[in-house]
Structures are given as C-alpha cells and as structure tokens.
Amino acid sequence: MEPIIKLEGINLYYDQGKPTEVWALRNVSLEINKGEYCAFFGPSGCGKTTVLYVLSGMESERVTSGKVLVNGRDIAQFSKRELAVFRQIGVGIVFQQFNLIPSISVLDNVSLPMAFLGISLERRRTEGMKLLERLNIAPYANRLPAELSGGQQQRVGIARALANNPPIIICDEPLGNLDSENANKVLEFMKELNVKDGRTIIMVTHEAWSLRDARKIFYMKDGVLLRVEEPKEQGDIAQAVSKLMYNQLNPNMEPGQVMAKSLSNLLLRGYSSDEVKRFEFFLLQRLTDHIDGDVFQEVLDRSYRRGGVGLWKGKAAKISFIIEGIMEQRHTVEQVYAMLEKNPESPLVEEAQKIRRWLLGEYRGKIDEQQQLRLDEIITERLRNIITAHNVAQVLNLSKKNFGIGLSMRASSQMSEKLESILAGSDAVTKAIKL
Amino acid sequence: MDKINILLVDDNEVIRIFFKDIFWLHGLEGQFHLEVAPGVDEAWAILRDSTKNINVVFLDLVMPFKKDGKEMTTSEAGMSILRTIKADPNLKHIKVIVFSGYTDKKDIEEAKKNGADMYLAKEEHLPQDLIKIFDSLAKQDSSVYQYSK
Incomplete structure (x- = not known):
C-alpha cells in the first residue's frame, strides 16, 4: 500500500539568493506509512522542524525541488486554496508553546478550527466539549488559557488539533514546557491517538527520552537525513539513542563529549540553547576532571551574564549531586539516563x-x-x-x-x-x- | 467490488476541494469514484453520460442558473435538478443527497417533496460526519437515507 507521506528529493532554502541564505533541507527523501508513529530526532537547527512545516503545507513556497506526496498527491504543487483546506482537515499540529489565543475561552480555542469550516456555533460547542472531556479538562471550558497550568494548556492544544478529525497529527517539541507528570500524560495520549484512533503521529524532538513510543526514527543533522531506525521494542530505543546514536550524529566526538551532550539536554529542559551549550561546556570540564565539584556547582549558580549557567541554588545543588554521583561512581551514566527518562527534569x-x-x-x-x-x-x-x-x-x-x-x-x-x-x-x- | 460513483454539484470551489480532500485524506479513493461539477450545465453533462454511471449525487441548492433567458441564483437551481432526476425513468435510481448551506424547514420540506433521499446541512457536517455517511454508502446500507427506503 502506498505510504501516507512520501518526500522525494526535497531541497529547501531560507533567504535564497541573499547573504543570509540557508540550505535548510538537503535532498531529503523518506516514507511514512499510514498509522505509523514516527519521530524526527536531532540537535537544534538540524532541519527537523522545517520538515514538519513542509509536511503540513506551510513551506510550499520555499521548496525549490522535490515532491511532497500525501496519499499520492504532491502538496508542493497545490494552489493557495487547496493548501488552506489541507491545513484545515489534513493535519493537526501540537506546538511546544501551546499557541492558544489568550483572549478567548478554552472551549472557543478548541472549536476555532471548526469555525473555519463554517460549522454552526451549537455544533462547535457540542464537539468542543466532547474533545475537552476526552482530554479530561471539561471543567475548564469557560476559563481563559492563562488560568490553566502548562500541562492543561497543552491538552487544550491537543484537543484543538483533533477538532477537524485530521488523519495526521504533527507535534513540534510538544513536551518542552511540561513537567515530568504532564509530559508522560501527553505521551500516553499520543499513543492512544495512534493505537486507538489509527492516526499517523509525527513527532519532532531533541529529547531522547520522548522517543519511547516511536517505531520509526529519522535522524537528522544539518538538513540531511542521516539514518532511519525502526526499533522493535521500547528497550531498543533507550539503548539505540543514549550512546550509539549520539556517536552517529557526532562521529568525531570523544565519549566524554557525547555524555556531556546527551546529559545536558536531559538536565536543562526548557532553557535556551545558549544556556544548554554553556552548561554542556562546564559539564564536560567536570566529567573530564578539569574542574572539581565545588567549582562546578559555583559556576552553575553564577549568573549567565557573568559567565555562569545561571541556575538557581536549589537546581545547581541537585544537578551537582547527580554529576558527583557519576564521578564517585555511585551510579553509572546508564542509571542516570534511565532515571531521567522516567522522571524528566521539570522545565x-x-x-x-x-x-x-x-x-x-x-x-x-x-x-x-x-x-x-x-x-x-x-x-x-x-x-x-x-x-x-x-x-x-x-x-x-x-x-x-x-x-x-x-x-x-x-x-x-x-x-x-x-x-x-x-x-x-x-x-x-x-x-x-x-x- | 465495483466502486460507487458519486457526483458533487456545488458552485463554491472551497466546498469542492473540501469534499474531494476527505476522500483523498482518509483513503476512500479505493471505494469511491468522485466526479465534481461547478454548476448546473456541467452537472447535466455528467448525469446524462451513461459511461459515468452516477450512483449518488450530493447536491447544492443555491447556484446560478438560467430561467427564461435570465440569470438567477436561487435554490431553484438545485431543486430543478432534483425533480428532473426523480422524474426521469433512466435516472430515478440515482440517490440524491441535498448538501446545502440552508437549514430552513421550508427548504427541507420542499426537498423531501421533490424526492430527495436525504438532506444535509453544511453547517452541521464535520469531516468525521461525512466519513460516517460515506462508510454507510460503501456498505450499501440504505438505512442512511432519511426519506427513502
């Protein structure tokens, strides 16, 4: 049977012809089958979010060559009208920042996509309430988004994505702003959408632990699709990604650097990529014993402006404790990964x-x-x-x-x-x- | 099994794209063949073409048409297609489902009187509702038709 999504030789440029030109996607070809749960994984700037936007018909103008086939039709050739309809009923998108409209109620946020289809107010409200009930947030129907916690807001975002019953659900780093409990709930729900509803789920993430339900993983770096993995079971993923894949993505890195890179993303969730990079640097210094535990903790605490990482004391102490545990061999890196995968750090x-x-x-x-x-x-x-x-x-x-x-x-x-x-x-x- | 041949008649391009997309996105193209007509004349060209063998028509009511040489845009456009299909011995087997933006009791009653097998209000039908209806058509489940047996 034909794949639901097929990219053939996609090339995409930002600012083409200008000095700021970026070759964001380089000859990307891939296939996703109907009902698959797949993920795009890679560091910031690797092109994974760009691929997502190409799949949802939002970057068709910037695609310079190649085909974007959805059920056999090339959406890169669609007229503006055809793209508009496709975006309404073909894909539902869940964002990291939730992207809810702050001045209208939760129920109105969820029903908005139906309004674009000209559905009556009464019907929108009925369907909207059904969706809120499914996501366990019905009591908040008439509240404004700001009154809800991050986890609840993300559930509103998911309910909204389901409004027009799209067969494809796209998630752009959906867990980045959620704490451990809510992040796990969202993952559970994505699995339900896949297994129970039969929807095709496509997730973009830079956090390895969130790949646990994906059965096809696309590894990307610098706009290139490096490799496709199809792990059979959950255990395979932890193993595949933790060390091996970081090596694949960065073949010239020392083991210490690989460890620092993978740990820093797990420990500093919700921080900017600059802050994470700086943390990675100091973490490497500590892991290779170039600085001792006290200096490490002090630098974590020191403000970003003064060259530190800018964590608050409690967090600096907690992270320092975990790392000292590795240095004193009280626990192995694998144990730390396992612990952080089950209980991701609060963003x-x-x-x-x-x-x-x-x-x-x-x-x-x-x-x-x-x-x-x-x-x-x-x-x-x-x-x-x-x-x-x-x-x-x-x-x-x-x-x-x-x-x-x-x-x-x-x-x-x-x-x-x-x-x-x-x-x-x-x-x-x-x-x-x-x- | 033979495909079911559907004809959509609607002067609104977005509705035509939307309808076609539901078949495309939800993988129904194997069970159905969809023809699309943007107006009255194009609809007749397809209906009278025996090679097309239309089984079901989704019919908009208010469209531009010519009456006594004058251009008009009223529900008479759709109603006259409905009446003519149901009165023609070669065409009356075709199921006609009115798919309209209007929900007046008056229109519904008139459609029923003129032989419509079903009346769908556009504003009450989300993609998931249309898919349910298409599923019933595929299963040849005639209980889906509200007005006919």
Whole structure:
C-alpha cells in the first residue's frame, strides 16, 4: 500500500539568493506509512522542524525541488486554496508553546478550527466539549488559557488539533514546557491517538527520552537525513539513542563529549540553547576532571551574564549531586539516563508556576491573570539570576500600570524573602513545592 | 467490488476541494469514484453520460442558473435538478443527497417533496460526519437515507 507521506528529493532554502541564505533541507527523501508513529530526532537547527512545516503545507513556497506526496498527491504543487483546506482537515499540529489565543475561552480555542469550516456555533460547542472531556479538562471550558497550568494548556492544544478529525497529527517539541507528570500524560495520549484512533503521529524532538513510543526514527543533522531506525521494542530505543546514536550524529566526538551532550539536554529542559551549550561546556570540564565539584556547582549558580549557567541554588545543588554521583561512581551514566527518562527534569516554566502558586498561597489580596503572568516572569528572571532579590521586591511593589504587581511595601518584601528562601536551596521548602 | 460513483454539484470551489480532500485524506479513493461539477450545465453533462454511471449525487441548492433567458441564483437551481432526476425513468435510481448551506424547514420540506433521499446541512457536517455517511454508502446500507427506503 502506498505510504501516507512520501518526500522525494526535497531541497529547501531560507533567504535564497541573499547573504543570509540557508540550505535548510538537503535532498531529503523518506516514507511514512499510514498509522505509523514516527519521530524526527536531532540537535537544534538540524532541519527537523522545517520538515514538519513542509509536511503540513506551510513551506510550499520555499521548496525549490522535490515532491511532497500525501496519499499520492504532491502538496508542493497545490494552489493557495487547496493548501488552506489541507491545513484545515489534513493535519493537526501540537506546538511546544501551546499557541492558544489568550483572549478567548478554552472551549472557543478548541472549536476555532471548526469555525473555519463554517460549522454552526451549537455544533462547535457540542464537539468542543466532547474533545475537552476526552482530554479530561471539561471543567475548564469557560476559563481563559492563562488560568490553566502548562500541562492543561497543552491538552487544550491537543484537543484543538483533533477538532477537524485530521488523519495526521504533527507535534513540534510538544513536551518542552511540561513537567515530568504532564509530559508522560501527553505521551500516553499520543499513543492512544495512534493505537486507538489509527492516526499517523509525527513527532519532532531533541529529547531522547520522548522517543519511547516511536517505531520509526529519522535522524537528522544539518538538513540531511542521516539514518532511519525502526526499533522493535521500547528497550531498543533507550539503548539505540543514549550512546550509539549520539556517536552517529557526532562521529568525531570523544565519549566524554557525547555524555556531556546527551546529559545536558536531559538536565536543562526548557532553557535556551545558549544556556544548554554553556552548561554542556562546564559539564564536560567536570566529567573530564578539569574542574572539581565545588567549582562546578559555583559556576552553575553564577549568573549567565557573568559567565555562569545561571541556575538557581536549589537546581545547581541537585544537578551537582547527580554529576558527583557519576564521578564517585555511585551510579553509572546508564542509571542516570534511565532515571531521567522516567522522571524528566521539570522545565523552567513549570518551576516558576509552582513557585508562584506557593508564594501566593497565603496572600489575601486578589491577583488577576495578567499579574500572575508577570509574577511568573519575575520569578523566572530571579531563578536565572538575571535580577536581584532587591529588584524582585521593587517590581512587586511597582503599580500595575507600570507593569508591576502593585503589592504593598510590606507584602513585597515578605514575598521577596519567601522567594529567596527557595533559592537558598532549603530542602524543606523545595520538598513542599515538589520542585 | 465495483466502486460507487458519486457526483458533487456545488458552485463554491472551497466546498469542492473540501469534499474531494476527505476522500483523498482518509483513503476512500479505493471505494469511491468522485466526479465534481461547478454548476448546473456541467452537472447535466455528467448525469446524462451513461459511461459515468452516477450512483449518488450530493447536491447544492443555491447556484446560478438560467430561467427564461435570465440569470438567477436561487435554490431553484438545485431543486430543478432534483425533480428532473426523480422524474426521469433512466435516472430515478440515482440517490440524491441535498448538501446545502440552508437549514430552513421550508427548504427541507420542499426537498423531501421533490424526492430527495436525504438532506444535509453544511453547517452541521464535520469531516468525521461525512466519513460516517460515506462508510454507510460503501456498505450499501440504505438505512442512511432519511426519506427513502
């Protein structure tokens, strides 16, 4: 039977002809069968997200040669209208940043794709509620997206992707902003969409642990499809990816470098690629014993601006502890991988939200959604050591009009102190918030 | 098994693309052959062509047509096709499913009176609903037709 998706010799350029020209996809050919659960894996900039956008008909203008066959038809040749309809009913996309519309309710977000098909309001609402129920978030139907946690928002994103019943679901790094529990829930759900609904699932990820349900893995680097693997069982994936595939992707790397690269992605979820690169560098220094444990922990804690990684004390201590465990041979790297695969590190965004909820726990005043978002920002900046404790108190005290939170002088300094107690790495507090 | 031959008559290009895409995306092209007509005259060219052997028509109602030399755009366009099919001994075996953007009781009653086998409101039919209907057609399940036996 014909594959549901077939790329034949795809070449794609960004800014073609300009000095900033990038040859983003180089002669990529591949096949995906109907009902397959496959993944594109590789480092930032390897072209995996570009492939995704080509498959969803969003980059047809930039494809300079080759065919994008979906069930035998070349969508790279589609008219604007044909592409518009294909994007509505052919593919459902789930994004890392959720991409919900902040000013409309959760239910309206989910029903939006149906509105584009001209479906009546009543019908949209009925179908929308069915989808919310399936994703276990029906009680939040009339809330605004900002009132939901990251995990819940991602579920809204998934419900929306299912609205027009597309046979193909595309996920662009869907787990990057989710904590361990929610990330696992999303993976479970993707599997359900594949096994129960029979949909073709295509996931893009740079986190090896999220490949566990994929049965076909496309390895990409610098716009080239390096290799296709078809692991038969879950165990195969952990083995295949952890060491071997990193070697394949980086054949000239020393074992220490490979370890540093794969560990850094597992430990620093939700951080920018610059921060991850810097962490990788220092991690390598530690793994090859060029710096000792104390220096390593200090540098993790030091602000990014001053040359460090900019982690908050609690996180720096936790990571330092894990790495010292490897150095003192208390556990092997494989054990660390296994542990992190089962329990991925909490991404920065979730940590900030958890801290915010705890900080507001005893606060008697009213805080609206905008203030909550602002507070998340402030906490994140303090976690990264970009602003000082004093700055935090200042912004908490600043009026809402001036983009502060508008707390009293007393409440501001109390809340700032509370935040500092977490950053100092007090075990009791960290346990209480489950960080 | 023989393919089921479907004719879609609709003057809206997006509806024609949407309909065709559902067959394409959900792998139904093996069971069905789809013909598409953007207007009344093209519809008749296909209906009268015995080699096409149309089994089911999905029929839009409001389309441009000529009456007594004048151009009009009313539901009479679709209704007259419906009536003519049901009155013609060579064509009356064809199942006609009205697929319209209008949901007035008046239109539904008139369609039923003129012999429509089914009435579908566009605004109530998501891709998944149409797929269910196509499945019934493929299984030759005539209970899918609301109005005829």
